[in-house]
Every structure is written in C-alpha cells, then in structure tokens.
Amino acid sequence: MDLLQNSVIAPLQPYLEPIVSAIPEPVHDAVVSLIGKPCHSALLLDLDVTKDPACTSLAISKALGLAIVGASAVVKIPQILKLISSRSSAGVSFVSYALETASLLITLSYGVRNQFPFSTYGETALIAVQDIAVGVLVLNYAGRSAAAAAFVAVVAASVYALLFDQTLVDAQTMAYLQAGAGALGVASKAPQIYTIWREGGTGQLSAFAVFNYLAGSLSRIFTTLQEVDDKLILYGFIAGFSLNVILATQMLWYWNAPAPKQKASHTKVAEKVPSAKSTGASPKGGAKTPTTRRRG
Template sequence: MTDSWLPSILRSPLAALIGESCTVTLVDKLEILEPHCLRHALSKGLGLGIVLGGCVVKLPQLFKIVKSKSVAGISLSSYVLEVLANVITIAYNFRNGYAFTTYGEAVFIGVQNFIITLLMLVFTGRASLGAVTGALLLVFTYSLFDISLIGGSLLSTLYGLTIPLVISSRIPQIYTIHKNKYTGQLSAFAVFNYFFGTAARLYTTLVEVDDSLVLLGNVLATIANGVLAAQMLYYWNATAPKDKYRLDTKKNE
C-alpha cells in the first residue's frame, strides 16, 4: 500500500470500495479531478448510497400497514410482480458477476416487498395463501441460482421479461391512485426514494455495467417511478372519500 496521509482505518474501506489505483490517484496524490477515477468513485458512492437506502426504503410503508392494519390504496398485484422482478434481478446480476453496489438494493427491497405482500394477504384474510406464496417463491429463487435448472440464456430471457414486469408492477398502483384520487397507505418516502434511487442507478449502470438490458430496465423504471412520484405530489393533500377504503379482497388485486 502506498504511503498515505489518510489513516488506514479510513483508507482501507475506501480502497475496497473504489479500488487501490483510484485511491492512490484521488486520495494519496489528491488528483481529485482525474476523469476516470472521479467517475468511478462517484458511481461507487452513489451505488453504496442506493444499497443503503434500499435497506430502509420500504420500512415506512411496512410500519404504516402494521400500525393501521389497512392496505387501502395499495395494489397487491404490484407487489407480487415486484417481488418476482427483484429475485430475477438479483440472480441475473449475481450470476453475471456484477458488483454488488450496482444491484444490492434489490436484495433488501425484495425482502421488504415480500414481507409487505404477506401482510397484505394476512390483512385481507388470506394467510394460508401467503404461506403457499412464500414456499413457491423460495423454490423459484433457488432455481434461479442453480445453473443446472436455469441456464444462462434462459436467465437472460427472464431478466429481459422483468423490464415489462417492473413497468407492469407500477401500472396497477398508478391506476389505483388515479381511480381513487388518493394515495391511501402508500408511503411518500418509499415512492420518492424509489424515484431518486432509480435515477441515480442510471448513472452507475452507464459507468460500471456494460449491459443494454440492465440500462433499458433502469430507464423504464425511472420513468414509471417518476409517474408515481408525480401522483404523490399531485394528490398530497387528498383525503379518502367516506367508506371507500374498507378492506376488500378484490379491491387490492
């Protein structure tokens, strides 16, 4: 390791994140405007921030559901589709050897989405269906990581399908809000975090991942999340019509 003015307790994790060569350039030599390393460091920093944000992005939504015991204004089909997209995304990126900072938020968001999906089933009187859903998801996830069950070409096809899947997961929620003129129990923190996260992910993908499928997926996800964010702002002060948001099994599908 090159002699550095930065204490090793700080330099070591930084080097692990952005690489030794860029640490030497940006930190040790203080060449902070060197184009390649600056882009790389910015991408890594954004990626890490997105992953950390993914750890908590759905917690406000989860807490709102638990506290209110209501899933008013939340689309069950959106969450089911999103969970499927999450696990396929994780498997595709992992098996292709992409850096964890370019997709890691999908792991944490997927877990939170799955918990919320189960809560929605429980609070609409379908706990047994939740157990079956959980078991099927575990089998599907295992298959995605086993190359003998799902080969590389099939996994690429499945990942390609997540692009319309992600968009499809947003459409029911967008339609629900448009129809009700109310965002219900939808978390503003989650919506805006998603939007800014996918927008930042565009940059990290361009810098670190040479994969047109991943790039296209991030572009479309940013657009869809932008629509949800716009709806959240537009209906910010809207109130629920009386008796409109009772728990109803069919209404949340």
C-alpha cells in the first residue's frame, strides 16, 4: 500500500484533488453509505490508502461486489441469445440450471432476511431471472413446453413462500435451507460437467457465462470474507468456485470440438446411407443390358 500511495497516488494528488472537490454531494453521500464516513474521509477526501488498511480492503470489497452485481445483469444474456439463434439446447443441462435457480433463490431470501449488504448478494436476483429464462428455452427446444410452464409455476410459488410470506418459512428453516443451498450450488454444476463430458463438446454453452461466473465466484469469496461473517455463505462460494474451475477447464479443452448436435446428425446420415455391395446378381426387369442377338 505504501508503494501504491507514494508511487501512484501522491504524484497524482494535484490533479485528483480538483476532481474530488467537483464530485456532486449525492455521490459523496452514496460513498459514505457504502464504506462509512471515516473511510470516505481517508480514501476520497484525503486520498490516502495507507491511513486505514481496513478501509482500503472494505472499499475494494464494495467495488468488487458492485461490479459483480452489475456484470450479473448480462452474464447469461449471451447464453440466452445463443439458444434462441440456434434453436437448440444441445450441450446445455436443464437440471443444472434448475438446481442453480433453487440455490440462488434461497441465497437471495437468506440475504434479504438477514439484512446483509446488497452488494454481497444482489447478483442472485438478476442471475436467477436469467436462469429461469434459460431453463424455459432449454425445455421448449427439447419439445417439453408443458414442463417449462410447470417450472415457472414452481419458481413463482417458491419466491412467494421465501420472500413475500415469511410466515411459511421461519428463520430456523431458512438457515437449514441456506445450508442446503451451498450443496445445491455445487450439485448444479455436476450435471453440466457430466453433459459436456458425455457429449464431448460444449454445444450451445456460452463461454462468456462460464468465465464470467469463474471470476464472479472468486470475487465473492473475497467480499464474503470482508463483509459477511457467515460460514454457510462462504463455504458455498468456495465449493462453487472449485466446480467453476472444472467447467472453465472443460470449455478450454473442448474449445474447437464440433457441436454435439452436428456430430449426432453426421452419425445418423452415415447410418441411413448403406455402403454399396456387389451381389453378382443380374439386373431385374426394366434395366437395359447389352445383347448379342442379331437382328434379322
């Protein structure tokens, strides 16, 4: 931190101070609400990252948390667009997305009920909405529209029970559910990992979503350590990061592999077109053959 302060910030202070003084008051208020008045004064007004190391760590954590929430708004959009453009769900596991949706809804409800800072769980709501969209598309393109409607109905009932009517699920049960959410989050990756391994390719799986998730889960471990003293949340993020590493490794390994659907179609064509075999039999009626009979 001393190196950063002396080598980077100190030489830039004459240029940064006029910029800081020109920042509107609502922005200062927002920073105070995020990191507190002492840290706001040390980091923004005094431009000193060495004054209180805890403030620097908190500011980094808040910045990462807000970045994760912002990125989560679009993290699954490439996956949704890829499914729509291809009209195929090859390589994408519905079970994986259904389990992840359940895990996200529980974590969202747990964060809201315990009044954790929004920057530590806010992305769960945005990603859950996108996961529901992906799940519906996967089922529809698999010809299971009735199952897609049932999936949406189950999600709606779960949201009502967990968030809007807290008498249905008490605090103790919510804690048990959160303990299970970590296991669900881990389990949600297993079907997708297996699907990629079984089909020998990533199909319509979005690389942007996979690598974005890897970075996000790593950042979440840091923000949880800084801002949330809850082992249930921390262990869930650590386990999720471990399996996201496997998914990212698969994405790199199968990067140039053909889509599973294309490979399947090639196999079917090969099965339908038998190889020509010589039987030695003469052509049947209707076929023109050479003759040695003389015409009178």
